[in-house]
Amino acid sequence: MSNGTPSARKLTIARAMAEAIAQEMRTDPRVFVMGEDIAKLGGVFGNTRGLYEEFGAERVRDTPISETAFISAAAGAAADGMRPVVELMFVDFFGVCMDAIYNFMAKNTYFSGGSVRVPMVLMTATGGGYSDAGQHSQCLHGTFAHLPGMKVVAPSNAYDAKGLMTAAIRDDNPVIYLFHKGLQGMGWLGTEPASIVGVPEEAYTVPIGKAATVREGTDVTIVGITSGVHHALKAADLLADRGVSAEVIDLRSLVPLDRKHVIASVRKTGRLIVVDEDYQSYGMTGEIMATVVEHDVSMLKATPKRVGYPDIPIPYSRPMEEFALPNPAKIVAAYESMAALAGRGA
């Protein structure tokens, strides 16, 4: 998966995130955590479990339901020399605090000509698939990646989750850390088993802005992030049964975007499918396709395809949500439509 030490100890993404934060808190007194229900409860999604017991209420601070205040306070504390890790419980709640995020956290470095640093991590839960409807199930990858001044990472497995968290805390810039609820490993929330992988005990970083090839192939490149990676890996198995060799790329970071990695893969395979659980229009899928096309359209042997979320609010009812979400079958169908077009000489 990545270039760390192989480890027999498997962790969930939630455990891996908490471990990374704890290790940084042990070595760096500037690191502290705040958010709603992150102390005694250990985070609604488990990613701060154990921190309150080890570090106490000063450094692991439950906040009032007051996202504007505590996220803008994090920006102020970061500018004053601290390294806050703050949690926005669901990414969908960004509506009540976006000014703190994109007008302060993301712009103060630029507006100060680089003399003010804002080293903070804003971690927030994304993703649907469990009938929580459209105010608790969004991904919003494109929303955050679109706005300049903040790095954006989103792990698909526990190894990357720990390494990206460590890298995010150590980064001198603000980092949005998106974790998908369906990969988190919470007992009460269905979990993708492939997200639970070996995680070294010692601290390590996964570089921000570097994609990973998680499966090598020669016929088509499937690019995804978080849940999209797992759909892509399953689709690659289905395609392999049909004699098609798919390469799967996990972007891991949306900002900076590892465009070179995608281009190199498409140069090899000549075909591109982009998978994203975020709304399709004006988002990651279009950005990846534009990256390839702008670079060298002649690399492509077939029209690129995307499997995104339709431009609709996320519905509650199970059959409606399942209809809208990306899945492996949709990726296989995208490949088949690509092949059909090529067969027609289009």
Next chain:
Amino acid sequence: MLPTREQKLWMYERMVASRYFEDTIEAIYLEGKTPVFNMASGPIPGEMHLSKGQEPCAAGVCIHLKPTDVVTSTHRAHHVAIAKGVDLDKMAAEIFGKGDGLSGGRGGHMHLFDPAVNFSCSGIIGQSVGPAVGAALSRKLQSKDGVAVAYLGEGAANQGAFHEALNLAAIWKLPVIFVIEDNSWAISVPKSASTPVEHNDVRAIGYGIPGHYVANNDVLQVFKVAGQAIERARNGEGPSLIEIETLRLSGHFMGDAQQYRPKEELEMLAARDPIPAYRGYLTTVDALTPQEDAEIVTRARKRVDDAIAFARRSPYPEPAAALDKVFV
């Protein structure tokens, strides 16, 4: 708590410097904007929010602050920046959009950052109070000396961010002081039409913290009240809220014809100007002599003139430098 004569003159000099700075900026802002007023033209483009009339709010608070203390301010921040000791050369150059500006021209007059004196301001109403609360939290967590002061206008006291910030500062007992500059006007909307209480100091009650009200733009009263609040914060006793009745001598921004403002109020502005009133007080009570006054005024003006000359001399930034400093 009464200021010494020396402190009184310190405040006077900052007020005079600030006023002269704004007068100068006002004149330069109009260069290249006649006969047709176009905000994008001239050596100082963009919106310009002058702080004339609000000088007591800056001088009376910042006299109690050290460079290590944190101040966040608003879109109308020149007076506070000057009282806090922001590098005036770099500040003027920033306002001119020049390469030697505080941010090399990326921020402009609404986004001034001087980490050397822990000053910043923002163009988003009410939102700069949260970062001050965070700076105060940072000082508490690091057991580091220092308080934070968040400036806002009376219009911003109806923003959710203000109330959330007060609440957070109060429950965590943070060393932060919220200073509301009540100039009665949120662009064209009078306070009476936006605010259900006569004075915002009473809103402190809802958060269990002290609230103070200063009437008549009185710098000596600001000095007294701010001194108490800042001392309280330094002693670890938590936040305070201060509302100061002040005065917007100019329009909301330059080019604002202010037709919404009653004629009688506009006619009374000069009589309510805090600087001549304070000069009169100093002359009467503290025996400020004409010679001493002239020295102060000359010194203040020279400092401003030097800064403006520096700004004019400074080259424009390389256009492509716009791509830098997004990340460090």
